[in-house]
Amino acid sequence: MISSIAELISDRIGAMPAGERRAAQTLIANYPLIGLKTVAEFSAAAGVSSPTILRFVARLGFQNYPEFQSALQDELAAQLQSPASRTLNPASPGGGAVSPMLEATLENMRETFRHLSDKQLADIAAKLAERRGKTFLxxxxxxxxxxxxxxxxxxxxxxxVYHLAGQESIWRDRLIDMGKRDVLVIFDIRRYQDSLVRFAETAHQRGVQIVLFTDQWLSPIARFARHVIAGRTAVPSAWDSSAALFVVAETLIGAVTRQLEADGAKRIRELEGLR
Amino acid sequence: MISSIAELISDRIGAMPAGERRAAQTLIANYPLIGLKTVAEFSAAAGVSSPTILRFVARLGFQNYPEFQSALQDELAAQLQSPASRTLNPASPGGGAVSPMLEATLENMRETFRHLSDKQLADIAAKLAERRGKTFLxxxxxxxxxxxxxxxxxxxxxxxVYHLAGQESIWRDRLIDMGKRDVLVIFDIRRYQDSLVRFAETAHQRGVQIVLFTDQWLSPIARFARHVIAGRTAVPSAWDSSAALFVVAETLIGAVTRQLEADGAKRIRELEGLR
DNA sequence: GGAGCGCTGTATCGTATGTTACGTATTTTG
DNA sequence: CAAAATACGTAACATACGATACAGCGCTCC
Structure with a gap:
């Protein structure tokens, strides 16, 4: 059963020629508002010609463009009258594994941040924003x-700021550059890697401050870390999810950027100039 | 401060003549959809003549009817894109910048998946799980x-499965290995990189199937892509967020793994043995 | 009760919009 | 590799839409 136009599109998008597929994609990406505008605007947004848009709506089964727009409006009207139903996905019946995956991920994030105080994040951001030493990741x-x-x-x-890549021997050699004023950001989730643990231990002995991103069971590196961020990783999948840690990372990036705004803005302009 | 057209109306409805007031009332009663229809339909619904509708929108301060409709659409777009921000109270007062960031990210994910059908994801996963060709990222x-x-x-x-890294010249040379049965997964968000666009174009010409991860404004690569995933990237930060795309990627990884479970399990065991 | 003003609807006009026909480019098939 | 079929865009077309001029009607205020 196809109830929404969006479903109809994703159902038939496979059988569409390239141009119409672009139309379909832009409509889905800006659903449904672009479809309420004029053919000219729609076609411009999709980067195709007007007739392609019309062929696209014709392929969906509409007699003409106004009829297509009316259908979109009706759908919108139904949505607006029951705002609750909109947040939910229209229920994947055959048990698509999408919703559970997304739900679990969202829950992981909430849970991760629930155990993470603003102050902790602010402290870590401040540490990363410190300009006294180097930052390794x-x-x-x-x-x-x-x-x-x-x-x-x-x-x-x-x-x-340096990312340590490549073979273990290579980054182990970089230890010589690290000292008390430096920060080392380590990501380590199950199954924890011995090489990283050894690396962290040595760095710790040299007085490097360690910021650890790990899972809720805590990598052994936590033992040496100055700051530990424990993210939830469990999802209904064969793999663990790093999404929560990713969001924490983005949050920190944003916080550090804000702190460095004064200096940073100048720096960013310089970089733009260099490109 | 008047932010919505509905407010504007209720603000001025007192100073309107009878006919225009009827127009205002029917608009409020069927807000905002009746305003997106034609003047004729609007006037019929309100039981007045077309010019009365036009005088009504003129009194609201709009130059013409299309301008009025655009305003309604913009308002609708804002609502649809952040349903949370409207229902939630505007801000946590003492506000560390954490929670708005998290909220925006969660909303981005819901919104991204709302525009992404199970079928689309399944199609892409199936394509990635196909063993006929190579996969480049x-x-x-x-x-x-x-x-x-x-x-x-x-x-x-x-x-x-090959990740293309390093200098442009290096991965451009890899094009020679790519053909019709191969899949190229590209991540490209603003500001879109010319080098990637050129690369995608050439790959497309060689018949490579392109799966594009991009933002809601669609990288120009969408033009060549077989599948487009448009993720929301806007967050209250100096940077755009790739978190939603990250979650989509994880979802796909999970789906592909599930499809290959039979073969994959054996493969994973073999790999475990090699370590 | 009459004159003036304002509101509203009918009818007409110009134009922006959707539609269609046709030629070219691209892809597919034998 | 040739030929057919399909897809796409340019350009001309027709329609339907919004805009406007004008006349009729009711209301208010002298």
């Missing part, structure tokens, strides 16, 4: 991309 | 870590 097998993501942003708002 | 300046993250997982459950 490193991650495990699956979490290294998170370290990269954070490094890519932090490196823009402040100098001396 | 690449990302932009800030999104490349997402490509890495996805690649790290996919590479475990199936062979021939």
């Amino acid at each position: 490193i991650g495990g097998r699956f979490t290294d991309p998170l370290a990269r993501y954070m490094a890519a942003h932090l490196a823009i708002v402040q100098p001396d | 690449i990302g932009g300046r800030f999104t490349d870590p997402l490509a890495r993250y996805m690649a790290a997982h996919l590479a475990i459950v199936q062979p021939d």
Whole structure:
């Protein structure tokens, strides 16, 4: 049973030629408002010509464009009258594994932040924003991309940010550059990697301040860490989810950027100039 | 301060003549949809003539009817995109910047998945699980870590998964390995990178199927993409958020893994043995 | 009760919008 | 590799929509 136009589209999008598919995609991306505008505006937004839009609505089974718009309006009217039904997904019947996955992820995030006080985050942000020393980031097998993501942003708002990549021997050699004033951000979730634990221990002995992103069971690195962020990772999937940690990382990136705004703005302008 | 048109109306309805007041009342009663229809329909619903409707919108301060409709649409767009912000009280007062950030991120995810049908995800997962060709992944300046993250997982459950890294010239050379049966997963959000667009175009010409992760404004690559995932990226921060795309990526990873479970399980055991 | 003013609807006009026909480019098929 | 079929855009077309001029009606205030 197809109840909404959005469903209708995703049902038939596979059988559409390229141009009409672009129309479909832009409509889904800005659903449903772009469809209430004129054909010209719709076509411009999709980057195709007007006739393509008309062929697109014709393929959906509408006689003409106004009829298509009326259908969208009716749908909108139904939504607006029962706002509650809108937040929920129209119930995947055959048990698509999407909703449970999303729900679990959202719950993980709420739970993660519930155990994370504003003050903790502010402290960590302040530490990362400190310009006295260098910042190193490193991650495990699956979490290294998170370290990269954070490094890519932090490196823009402040100098001396380094992501440690490649073989273990390479980053172990970088230990020589690390000292008391430096910060090491480590991502490590199950199954915890011995190499990272050893690395953290040595860094700790050199007086490096460690910020650890881990799961709720805490990597052994927590033992050496100055700050520990414990994110929920359990989802109905074969894999653990790093999404909660990702959001914490983004939150910290935002907080650090705000703190460095004065200096950072100048720096960002300089970088823009360099491109 | 008057923010919505509904407020504007109730503010001035007292100073209106009878006919226009009827127009105002029917608009409020069927807000805002009747205002998106034609003047003729609006006038019929209100039981007045067309010019009365036009005088009504003129009195509200609009130059013409289309301008009035655009205002209604903008208002609707704002509502649809942040249903939470309207129902929730505007701000937690003592407000560390944490909770707005989290709220926005959660909302982004709900919104992203609302525009993403189970079928679409299933289609993409099926495509990624196909073993006929190779899978390549690449990302932009800030999104490349997402490509890495996805690649790290996919590479475990199936062979021939390659993350394209390093300099442009390097991955451009890899184009020679790509053909019709292959899939290219691209992450590209604002500001869209020319190098990626060029790369996508060439790959597309070679018949490679492109799966695009982008933001709601759609990277120009959408033009060449077989599948487009449009994630919401706006958060109260200096940076855009890739969290919603990250969650979609995790969902897909889970779905692909499930599909390959039979083969995949064996493969994973083999890999475990190799460590 | 009459004159003036304001509100409203009818009828007409210009235009922006949706529609269609046709030629070209691209893809698919034998 | 050729030929057919499909898809896409340009440009001309027709319609329906919003805008406007004008006349009729009711109301208010002298």
